[in-house]
Amino acid sequence: MVDQLPNLGREKEMLNELGLNSIDDLFSNIPKEVRRKEPLPLPLPQTEEEIWADANRILGANICLDDRPSFLSAGLSRNYVPSMVPMLATRGEFLTSYTPYQPEVSQGMLQAMWEFQTMISELVELPVANVSMYDASTSAAEAITCAVRVHNRKSSQKDTIYISEYVPPHRLSVIKNYTQGAGIEIKFLKHDSNGMLDIQSAEIANGSCAVYVEQPNSFGVLDSGLVKLKSIIGKDTCLIVGVDVVSLGHIQPPGLWGADIVVGEGQPFGIGPTGGGPIYGIFACTEKYLRQMPGRIVGQSWDSDGKLAFTLTLSTREQHIRRHKATSNICSNETLIALMGSIHMALLGPEGLNQLSMRIAANTRILQSQISSINELKLAYPDSPHFREIAVRLSGNASELLEFLDSKGILGGFDLGRWWDNKSDMLLIGVDERTKKSDIELLTKEISEWLVTKDE
Amino acid sequence: MSDIFSFRGAEGTGWSQPKPAIPPQELLSEVPASLRREKLPKWPRASEPELVRHYTWLSKRNFGIDTGFYPLGSCTMKHNPRLNEKIVQLAGIDRIHPLQPDNQVQGLLAIYFEMQEMLEICSGMDQVTLQPVAGAQGEFTAIRCIQEFHRKNGEVNRNKVIVPDSAHGTNPASASMCGYEIIEIPSGIDGRLDLNALKAAVGEDTAAMMITNPSTLGLFETEIAEAANIVHSAGGQMYYDGANFNAILGKTNPGIMGFDAVHYNLHKTFSQPHGGGGPGSGPIGVKSHLAEFLPTPIAGRREKVDSDPELLDGDYWYFWKDVGDSSIGKVQQWNGNAGAVVRAWGFYRRYGKQLEKMSEHAVLNSNYLRHKIMNPSEDTKSKINAMPTEGANSELVMHEFTLSMTPLKERNGITGKDIAKRLLDYGYMSPTLYFPQIVPECLMLEPTETESKEVLDKFAEDFHAILAEDPELVASAPYSTPVKRVDEVWAARNLVLRHPSRPQE
Numbered sequence: 001m002v003d004q005l006p007n008l009g010r011e012k013e014m015l016n017e018l019g020l021n022s023i024d025d026l027f028s029n030i031p032k033e034v035r036r037k038e039p040l041p042l043p044l045p046q047t048e049e050e051i052w053a054d055a056n057r058i059l060g061a062n063i064c065l066d067d068r069p070s071f072l073s074a075g076l077s078r079n080y081v082p083s084m085v086p087m088l089a090t091r092g093e094f095l096t097s098y099t100p101y102q103p104e105v106s107q108g109m110l111q112a113m114w115e116f117q118t119m120i121s122e123l124v125e126l127p128v129a130n131v132s133m134y135d136a137s138t139s140a141a142e143a144i145t146c147a148v149r150v151h152n153r154k155s156s157q158k159d160t161i162y163i164s165e166y167v168p169p170h171r172l173s174v175i176k177n178y179t180q181g182a183g184i185e186i187k188f189l190k191h192d193s194n195g196m197l198d199i200q201s202a203e204i205a206n207g208s209c210a211v212y213v214e215q216p217n218s219f220g221v222l223d224s225g226l227v228k229l230k231s232i233i234g235k236d237t238c239l240i241v242g243v244d245v246v247s248l249g250h251i252q253p254p255g256l257w258g259a260d261i262v263v264g265e266g267q268p269f270g271i272g273p274t275g276g277g278p279i280y281g282i283f284a285c286t287e288k289y290l291r292q293m294p295g296r297i298v299g300q301s302w303d304s305d306g307k308l309a310f311t312l313t314l315s316t317r318e319q320h321i322r323r324h325k326a327t328s329n330i331c332s333n334e335t336l337i338a339l340m341g342s343i344h345m346a347l348l349g350p351e352g353l354n355q356l357s358m359r360i361a362a363n364t365r366i367l368q369s370q371i372s373s374i375n376e377l378k379l380a381y382p383d384s385p386h387f388r389e390i391a392v393r394l395s396g397n398a399s400e401l402l403e404f405l406d407s408k409g410i411l412g413g414f415d416l417g418r419w420w421d422n423k424s425d426m427l428l429i430g431v432d433e434r435t436k437k438s439d440i441e442l443l444t445k446e447i448s449e450w451l452v453t454k455d456e
Numbered sequence: 457m458s459d460i461f462s463f464r465g466a467e468g469t470g471w472s473q474p475k476p477a478i479p480p481q482e483l484l485s486e487v488p489a490s491l492r493r494e495k496l497p498k499w500p501r502a503s504e505p506e507l508v509r510h511y512t513w514l515s516k517r518n519f520g521i522d523t524g525f526y527p528l529g530s531c532t533m534k535h536n537p538r539l540n541e542k543i544v545q546l547a548g549i550d551r552i553h554p555l556q557p558d559n560q561v562q563g564l565l566a567i568y569f570e571m572q573e574m575l576e577i578c579s580g581m582d583q584v585t586l587q588p589v590a591g592a593q594g595e596f597t598a599i600r601c602i603q604e605f606h607r608k609n610g611e612v613n614r615n616k617v618i619v620p621d622s623a624h625g626t627n628p629a630s631a632s633m634c635g636y637e638i639i640e641i642p643s644g645i646d647g648r649l650d651l652n653a654l655k656a657a658v659g660e661d662t663a664a665m666m667i668t669n670p671s672t673l674g675l676f677e678t679e680i681a682e683a684a685n686i687v688h689s690a691g692g693q694m695y696y697d698g699a700n701f702n703a704i705l706g707k708t709n710p711g712i713m714g715f716d717a718v719h720y721n722l723h724k725t726f727s728q729p730h731g732g733g734g735p736g737s738g739p740i741g742v743k744s745h746l747a748e749f750l751p752t753p754i755a756g757r758r759e760k761v762d763s764d765p766e767l768l769d770g771d772y773w774y775f776w777k778d779v780g781d782s783s784i785g786k787v788q789q790w791n792g793n794a795g796a797v798v799r800a801w802g803f804y805r806r807y808g809k810q811l812e813k814m815s816e817h818a819v820l821n822s823n824y825l826r827h828k829i830m831n832p833s834e835d836t837k838s839k840i841n842a843m844p845t846e847g848a849n850s851e852l853v854m855h856e857f858t859l860s861m862t863p864l865k866e867r868n869g870i871t872g873k874d875i876a877k878r879l880l881d882y883g884y885m886s887p888t889l890y891f892p893q894i895v896p897e898c899l900m901l902e903p904t905e906t907e908s909k910e911v912l913d914k915f916a917e918d919f920h921a922i923l924a925e926d927p928e929l930v931a932s933a934p935y936s937t938p939v940k941r942v943d944e945v946w947a948a949r950n951l952v953l954r955h956p957s958r959p960q961e
Contacts, residue, residue, distance in 0.1 A: 276790025336731025
């Protein structure tokens with residue numbers, strides 16, 4: 001503590017100038033009846049050395065994804081982040097700055113975010129992107145409230161939106177929290193036996209404010225039918241698509257097949273899974289939604305000498321100006337993580353992105369063929385193309401299989417029974433760019449072993 | 457100036473990485489034609505050395521606490537200890553998935569539990585959740601909990617939330633997102649809460665009052681206990697905006713003041729770096745009657761039994777605890793910004809039971825700086841064009857204070873914005889400008905506890921120098937910054953929101 005407070009030991013000198021006698025005098029405006037009486041019942045201060053030792057001991061008790069063959073993905077990626085990314089992003093000038101309200105001394109972050117907006121815009125093929133949301137779920141939720149504000153007046157199904165029934169429940173829960181205040185009713189779109197959206201029945205969404213689907217969906221299924229969805233729901237219904245950002249290295253971006261807003265988890269670019277945060281959500285849209293979109297936006301401008309400069313713009317949408325009429329309450333966002341994402345994307349380049357997505361596609365393919373060789377197990381959607389994730393149906397409980405695999409030193413995936421009560425016999429297995437073929441072989445062997453021995 | 461899109465390396469270069477385990481042609485043949493991407497995004501093609509130089513150059517065009525004094529009021533721009541950056545690079549936090557089973561994340565759960573408990577102690581609340589990832593999201597989460605509380609009690613007509621006119625903009629925005637109507641009440645002449653206005657505003661339709669204490673004027677709301685009584689008597693709930701928590705830690709707490717719910721900004725009070733606008737972390741704490749509505753899960757613990765594996769030393773086994781059927785569910789997809797929580801833990805451990813020293817020095821520095829600015833030497837005073845007036849009519853302030861530049865504006869047309877821009881030339885970040893809106897030509901300053909007396913003295917001296925400068929010079933500032941005054945109107949009219957050219961074409 002003593003190394004953090006420059007004026008420690010000099011209190012008297014400063015108080016004297018103020019004409020005060022004690023530190024307590026500074027707090028004399030706090031009435032006695034609301035003063036805290038006892039000191040805080042907390043442990044003694046520690047030195048940096050002690051904290052570092054404790055951090056290593058405590059966090060060292062965690063099992064890391066890189067310690068063992070890991071097949072847990074479910075919306076986050078066990079990625080490889082180039083060394084340069086955290087090193088440059090955490091330069092003090094970036095790390096310790098705040099929202100660039102003063103553009104004259106914030107050109108670095110402003111330009112980096114303008115470049116980020118451009119790279120996201122290019123990635124999803126939509127003209128506008130903001131500087132990040134908290135995560136994929138809040139991006140999706142605020143895309144929906146944004147779309148309702150734009151479309152509600154003219155819609156024939158007022159205050160109504162449609163969501164794929166396969167949107168995972170934790171993301172759906174965030175969406176519900178963010179939409180209930182505006183009185184938005186959520187209805188669901190069905191999927192067929194191949195895991196694809198039942199495109200014919202999607203017609204019921206025509207005339208509503210918005211449709212939200214994911215590509216790939218939460219079982220890793222790439223749905224070719226989605227490219228027809230916009231023509232079915234019509235131009236007055238906003239099509240919002242949640243993406244796996246890395247898949248866009250070889251999968252057609254939704255901006256080219258009718259999406260009006262694209263959202264997704266940005267984490268694979270820039271930062272490790274970090275226990276679920278800080279990560280960042282991407283948010284891109286067509287110009288039609290620009291003035292109703294949430295979050296910060298950087299625009300190009302000029303300084304008084306005519307030099308190119310950048311500044312925050314369209315602030316009149318935001319809470320610090322518009323207060324209760326703002327398009328969103330978002331203030332602090334995930335800028336630093338978006339900066340990490342930006343550096344990572346720039347390092348990859350177009351061909352590097354393509355290669356990254358092909359590595360995951362290849363590992364998905366290997367997983368699919370290895371796993372389908374197990375007789376006692378069925379792929380949930382054997383005839384559909386997948387990316388990153390594959391769902392399998394077991395002749396037993398996924399939770400028991402995961403415990404067995406844990407005992408063999410394998411993080412085997414995700415028990416879909418934790419999301420849906422009727423799917424406790426389903427396991428979600430995820431790969432990433434770093435998955436080794438030998439790991440997949442080991443997983444296949446151990447799953448076979450469990451299936452044979454579990455009833456003994 | 458150069459931008460990242462001016463890097464145009466040859467096609468086919470890019471980050472070197474292992475090849476796909478199956479040839480791409482073979483894989484692509486299995487992707488339906490309508491799903492195959494035809495043209496790659498027009499991202500830059502740059503090598504690592506080029507990018508290191510680009511981002512280093514950008515960083516030099518950016519101002520952080522590391523660069524200089526950053527008295528941005530209400531944002532608590534304190535030093536960010538570097539140890540905490542080192543800790544979050546550990547694999548035990550960086551390479552952890554939020555869906556890993558409890559036995560694999562005993563360390564993270566232990567830190568979550570310790571932080572929940574510490575924040576409960578510091579705020580006088582009964583249960584804390586670390587899930588909200590920003591202050592505004594914390595506000596939103598707490599108001600959602602209050603909303604469900606009223607619904608459960610059958611009080612569905614409580615549809616109004618009261619906020620003082622000095623409140624942060626996020627307060628009304630968060631309540632509005634929950635579907636509430638906002639009642640804004642004017643502050644009294646001393647800048648403090650006006651109890652008569654509050655009495656007139658409460659009623660059977662009051663869901664909650666949102667207030668920060670000390671207020672955004674840096675004043676402690678001396679009648680806060682009475683305000684809580686008024687709101688509670690009407691059946692409403694009291695919500696504490698923790699943005700200004702740095703002023704009171706260990707001295708009082710929202711629990712004693714009569715609040716039912718509170719959010720904390722770990723990126724302010726507990727020094728998670730602000731990162732150019734985020735990430736933040738906005739945990740909330742509630743009294744027991746609201747605990748059943750909190751987002752799920754929270755960290756729980758029990759005493760160890762013999763069958764527990766020995767993973768983390770100590771007496772407890774930690775687990776993710778489901779909050780139950782009344783929970784509002786999730787506000788972030790996972791368990792919050794774990795990395796921010798771990799950084800804040802590293803910060804808190806440095807202070808431990810002496811956290812109140814932090815608030816003492818924050819309030820000392822704030823009063824000292826205010827005194828230095830408002831009391832120049834006679835010699836200095838004679839050179840100054842006009843002195844600002846204090847934004848609050850009070851002998852003492854808490855961790856921040858406001859100044860009104862109105863006397864200057866009347867004297868020679870110099871605005872608060874002009875002063876703010878001129879300060880940039882002297883190597884300082886500008887104070888918060890034009891907020892709170894109830895102080896005309898407002899500058900709001902929060903020095904924090906991590907600035908030395910010498911920095912504060914020098915700042916006051918430089919501030920006086922600016923007040924004595926030729927008004928024409930001040931009006932066109934800044935001069936020595938990477939760019940001069942930026943045309944924000946042009947930006948809003950022309951909306952150039954991405955790079956216009958397509959370099960790879």
